[in-house]
Amino acid sequence: MTKHQPLSAPDHPAEGKRKGLRRKITGGLFLFTGGMHLGIVMANPQYYASFAKGAYIPLVEKAWDKIFMAAPARWGTAVSLGEATLGILLLRGGGAAKVGWVGVIAFHFGLMLFSFGIWLWSVPALAFLIPAARADWGSLRR
Template sequence: MTTHAFLHSQQTKRHWGGPVVGGFFLSMGGVHLGIATSDPSTYQHFADDALFAFVRDGWQDVFMAHPTFFGLLLMAAETTAGILLLLGGRFATVGWAAVAVFHVLLGLFSFGIWVWCVPALVLIGYLARRDTTTRWGRARHLGGGDVRPVQLRSAAAPR
């Protein structure tokens, strides 16, 4: 390994944000697995204070028509977002977008949920920009410009 490649690998050590948020979403997927399989009626009143009638009506008419199915679908989405963040790289880029969209949509359910969603979105943006496994994170971390993978040269290779 050349000195440059060693320094590059040290500079791009993964930021803690992706694994922490990914682990959180994995655990929340587990929570929804428990709710959906044990007592799906727990979801019944979640949308009662929704900001728009279509959210309240849609929740009751669609989600609560089959709460176990949709609870498991919610579990699958959160678990997938968590796994994507844990994988890093291009997968993390999709994971960060999924986590952000999840929180924007969650904000439709009430102003009270904004107490969680708004700070969470700020934190998600902050942590996503520092995720050194994503293209934008590497560019920011290494000083901008086009970021290409480091190619290792053996000691015997001509220069």
């Protein structure tokens, strides 16, 4: 680093750590939420029954009831494994993290199909995730 280079330059070590920190926070959160879903499955998979009740597209609620709630333990376990996998991909870094970033962003857009109430979580989450992924993307190598 030269004497006149600003501290916010992309190649500054602190900037790289901040990028990695956002990825690690997101990866850790997805590992945690994957564990939460596993706990729900183990405790009472019927907890998922009302999740799609606020869906503004009737097909979403019908599909949830007919598909997910037909085997909530199986599908809840799939959600758990999916979230944990995305977390691991982000924590691993490199090219795997690119898949993780795409996955967590797509996951939040998918959540928005279920109700406007979920938008209270998803919109701020996406406001964090999209810039974090963009900032991290260039530093991720295969």
